[in-house]
Amino acid sequence: MTVVSKRVRLTPDARREQLLDLGVRMLATRTLDELSVDVLAEEAGISRGLLFHYFKSKQDFHRAVVRRAADDLLARTKPDMSKDPTTRLSLSLAHYIDYVLANYQSYISLVRGAAGSDEALLEIFEGTREVMTARITDNLEVFGVQDSPTVRLMARGWSALVEEAVLGWVADQQLSKEELLRVLTATLPAVLSVG
Amino acid sequence: MTVVSKRVRLTPDARREQLLDLGVRMLATRTLDELSVDVLAEEAGISRGLLFHYFKSKQDFHRAVVRRAADDLLARTKPDMSKDPTTRLSLSLAHYIDYVLANYQSYISLVRGAAGSDEALLEIFEGTREVMTARITDNLEVFGVQDSPTVRLMARGWSALVEEAVLGWVADQQLSKEELLRVLTATLPAVLSVG
Numbered sequence: 001m002t003v004v005s006k007r008v009r010l011t012p013d014a015r016r017e018q019l020l021d022l023g024v025r026m027l028a029t030r031t032l033d034e035l036s037v038d039v040l041a042e043e044a045g046i047s048r049g050l051l052f053h054y055f056k057s058k059q060d061f062h063r064a065v066v067r068r069a070a071d072d073l074l075a076r077t078k079p080d081m082s083k084d085p086t087t088r089l090s091l092s093l094a095h096y097i098d099y100v101l102a103n104y105q106s107y108i109s110l111v112r113g114a115a116g117s118d119e120a121l122l123e124i125f126e127g128t129r130e131v132m133t134a135r136i137t138d139n140l141e142v143f144g145v146q147d148s149p150t151v152r153l154m155a156r157g158w159s160a161l162v163e164e165a166v167l168g169w170v171a172d173q174q175l176s177k178e179e180l181l182r183v184l185t186a187t188l189p190a191v192l193s194v195g
Numbered sequence: 196m197t198v199v200s201k202r203v204r205l206t207p208d209a210r211r212e213q214l215l216d217l218g219v220r221m222l223a224t225r226t227l228d229e230l231s232v233d234v235l236a237e238e239a240g241i242s243r244g245l246l247f248h249y250f251k252s253k254q255d256f257h258r259a260v261v262r263r264a265a266d267d268l269l270a271r272t273k274p275d276m277s278k279d280p281t282t283r284l285s286l287s288l289a290h291y292i293d294y295v296l297a298n299y300q301s302y303i304s305l306v307r308g309a310a311g312s313d314e315a316l317l318e319i320f321e322g323t324r325e326v327m328t329a330r331i332t333d334n335l336e337v338f339g340v341q342d343s344p345t346v347r348l349m350a351r352g353w354s355a356l357v358e359e360a361v362l363g364w365v366a367d368q369q370l371s372k373e374e375l376l377r378v379l380t381a382t383l384p385a386v387l388s389v390g
Contacts, residue, residue, distance in 0.1 A: 149367075149369035149370050150370055150374060150378050153360050153363055153364060153369075153370065153375075153378070154356075154360065154378060154382065156359055156360065156363050157355075157356035157357070157359050157360035157363075157382070158356060159359070160352075160355040160356050160358065160359030160360075161349075161352035161353060161355050161356040161386070162352070163355065164351055164352050164354070164355030165348050165349065165351065165352035165355075168348055168351050168352075169348060172344075174344035174348075175344050175345055175348065179345060180348075183345050183348070183349060183389055183390060186389040187349065187352070187385075187386050187389050190382075190385040190386060190388070190389050191356070191382050191385060191386065193385070194378055194381040194382050194385050195378060
């Protein structure tokens with residue numbers, strides 16, 4: 001008697017998670033526009049119809065994938081509070097750079113595509129930037145500055161500086177990763193102290 | 196005998212310019228998605244068909260309007276080389292802030308919508324940022340720093356910081372315009388000097 005290998009039956013939640021993970025992996029090397037439902041269904045070995053059982057629409061699927069990518073980014077860059085402030089910032093930035101290097105397209109989708117006309121994607125982008133900015137503004141004593149609207153605006157501006165500098169660096173890589181890390185770590189206190 | 200007022204017959208180039216100006220004005224209070232060909236044709240008092248005589252497609256029209264908005268922004272913020280460096284930077288930033296205040300939606304279309312999946316719009320956005328960054332890197336002696344890949348990356352990062360800070364400021368306006376101007380002017384040498 002031959003044992004026929006059978007696809008493992010997953011719970012709906014587990015299947016949805018699996019599809020999101022696959023979507024994020026596929027987005028690492030594709031733009032959001034290129035992430036079609038057909039290609040995902042084929043890669044996942046399920047029908048297009050079944051995919052729409054888990055996600056209402058292509059837009060709904062895209063939003064869920066971008067949210068998952070944003071959650072991944074936040075988890076990877078979470079500051080290690082057991083370290084001293086400078087090491088903590090430097091480690092968090094190093095993980096950020098590594099994430100952008102490994103997930104360039106999904107990162108672009110998060111910061112650029114997400115910044116387009118889809119309000120839900122824009123919210124994910126804004127929410128991600130808010131969490132990253134709060135990691136700074138919740139620990140201002142480390143930088144020896146007082147909380148103020150100006151300092152908060154500069155913390156937000158610094159997040160944009162990092163995003164732009166890392167994207168520019170990935171494109172031309174004219175500095176070593178160590179030099180990029182050094183300069184980004186040094187700009188934060190420099191920017192906050194003018195507040 | 197009644198004199199019938201007649202629509203002035205414009206040359207094709209003049210008409211195209213007029214349509215672009217109208218498009219930019221309309222974009223001041225609308226997103227790019229809301230800038231439909233129908234609405235523009237109605238405002239301009241011409242037929243949809245005639246509009247497509249000047250612009251090949253809706254996408255072509257959108258690109259031309261965003262390019263015009265980018266050119267306007269660059270013209271308004273052009274540094275006045277007759278002023279001393281600090282005044283020059285401060286004036287240029289003040290014009291930038293005024294431009295974003297007066298043209299919020301078209302500015303969002305330039306930096307956010309443009310940053311989406313349309314490659315041509317992305318190029319306009321990148322080109323605008325390059326011109327703004329070059330205004331800094333062409334005058335580095337003013338800041339007492341040597342040209343280097345690090346300094347160039349930081350100049351680019353600072354442009355993103357300004358963009359993000361001004362957008363954040365327009366949304367909540369928790370600081371006075373003078374304070375915003377002061378802090379933005381101060382961050383540039385601070386960021387360049389860590390390079």
